[in-house]
């Protein structure tokens with residue numbers, strides 16, 4: 003049965019457009035002979051757009067994006083110290099705004115150490131885990147404030163907000179992932195210090211674990227978790243954690259897997275109320291933009307996550323397999339487009 | 351001129367007493383022929399004490415400890431899942447209580463990758479940095495709460511409190527450290543998300559940097575900092591950061607340096623209003639307690655920090671040099687006491 007998927011594409015800034023071009027190339031190739039068509043609408047959003055007309059995320063564009071079936075995003079953000087961007091917070095105003103408005107309560111970030119990719123770790127072992135990071139709560143809610151700003155008496159507060167509703171839905175998703183994988187779930191938090199949020203997370207994990215008796219549950223403080231990520235990353239299967247700890251752990255995970263040039267992610271709304279958004283974990287890297295130096299693999303693996311989310315597991319598997327083959331054959335430096343072309347050629 | 355230092359000793363739980371015994375052995379040996387005498391008073395505090403008489407930190411003992419010149423602590427905390435400890439939070443009630451009551455606003459944690467110690471990193475490079483972690487504010491203040499506890503409508507908040515007063519004093523300390531070292535300071539925060547606290551930290555770093563024009567200042571988001579800690583840790587000299595980020599980064603730093611069996615720390619009150627407290631970064635490791643399996647090196651290096659803090663730089667240097675020599679000569683497994691004895695023998 004022919005099916006059309008409305009895909010919103012946000013190439014973004016820096017290397018974003020380059021890696022998105024390769025991701026779309028692979029998406030088109032892998033679905034070419036299928037009955038699924040991707041109808042793409044591009045949205046020019048990011049630091050570049052802001053510098054041109056002062057817009058970060060106009061309401062009308064947000065409303066359109068909300069109607070899409072899925073979103074592919076490259077990377078957003080300008081040069082770190084660009085004074086013209088100091089006032090705008092592109093991260094909060096665009097990226098986090100999308101995650102919150104589209105209720106992306108699951109931020110899914112897999113980590114695999116491919117046998118042919120050199121990890122900075124001497125002996126990483128067989129690493130294959132996913133981090134299920136909460137995406138709509140915690141210290142990311144933007145709930146805080148300052149008084150006596152700019153004076154020696156300034157006080158700045160940041161409030162981490164955690165709800166049973168919000169924690170439960172992401173924890174249930176994580177258990178389902180673990181159940182379909184190696185059946186091991188590790189809650190990461192800092193319950194000995196953040197006692198209020200910590201008690202809530204532990205209670206919910208205990209409760210939901212009753213529904214998944216086959217899943218073994220473990221707990222680690224966030225500081226200890228970073229130790230294990232470098233000394234024994236193979237121990238992990240599914241990690242579930244809050245928004246901020248998940249941010250930290252997934253960058254670290256990306257690094258140990260051989261660089262965030264390989265790290266894909268999905269900002270998922272499992273209920274389907276709003277479109278889910280797929281993006282590489284890396285940033286816009288303005289210093290190498292437009293030079294065909296960026297590795298599009300993370301963006302291409304994000305397409306695999308997108309295909310999985312849309313129920314196109316077969317196509318997703320073909321993309322992942324092609325990426326594996328490409329990684330195994332890598333020698334010398336290639337341009338962004340060359341990597342994309344190679345992966346297209348390797349599609350089974 | 352003869353001098354007596356009142357030293358409060360808190361051996362604590364698990365491997366705490368074993369590593370403290372070796373640390374004191376080294377302290378006694380290195381000061382044996384000097385005019386400094388350490389008058390030691392032992393305080394039985396920790397999970398063990400709580401299980402015996404229900405006390406975590408009695409007011410009278412806290413008052414006595416406050417009068418000491420310095421504190422040496424082993425490790426506190428019982429078995430992770432001991433139900434008898436569930437109600438008491440030894441970490442908050444004892445360790446954090448001491449840090450807050452004694453106004454330990456600098457948590458100083460050096461990381462060195464010793465040439466003879468195997469790091470989990472393939473190629474760590476020449477790593478020698480210190481983390482200056484804020485110790486009395488941030489998400490550690492215990493400011494938060496829960497409503498509708500135990501129901502599907504529970505909300506749990508955690509408030510990170512940051513003050514210009516608190517940030518400035520730790521930032522100034524960090525700049526002074528950098529100025530006496532390789533003159534590079536990296537602020538680690540998450541200013542793009544935690545905008546209120548982030549603006550405060552950036553402003554204070556900018557302001558204090560005027561007083562230290564010789565120090566080069568860099569900024570990294572906490573997620574990016576974890577990447578660099580595994581891909582290029584040699585780039586760091588002094589890192590200054592908040593209480594929670596510092597907790598995470600120093601465990602990771604300990605891991606990359608070859609294990610937190612080597613990581614020392616000082617909880618410092620630079621003003622001298624209250625005694626500073628020196629402790630290994632590692633925990634009480636109840637699983638190997640009493641078996642002479644623990645490495646006392648972190649506790650012994652904490653003695654070196656203690657000596658430095660007391661102005662006994664020469665003795666501190668002798669301890670560090672002996673530890674270096676011991677690490678260089680390590681072969682096979684040795685008992686906790688054997689490591690201590692070896693380091694004593696190697697004291698110049």
Ligand SMILES: CC(C)[C@H](C(=O)O)[C@@H](O)C(=O)O
Nearest residue numbers: 093097098249283542543573
């Ligand atoms: C850009 C930033 C707001 C974002 C985050 O903190 O979530 C990024 O680090 C990520 O992990 O996707």
Ligand SMILES: CC(C)[C@H](C(=O)O)[C@@H](O)C(=O)O
Nearest residue numbers: 194195225441442445446597
């Ligand atoms: C035990 C715990 C409260 C403590 C902390 O979080 O500070 C520990 O992890 C540390 O780093 O000293």
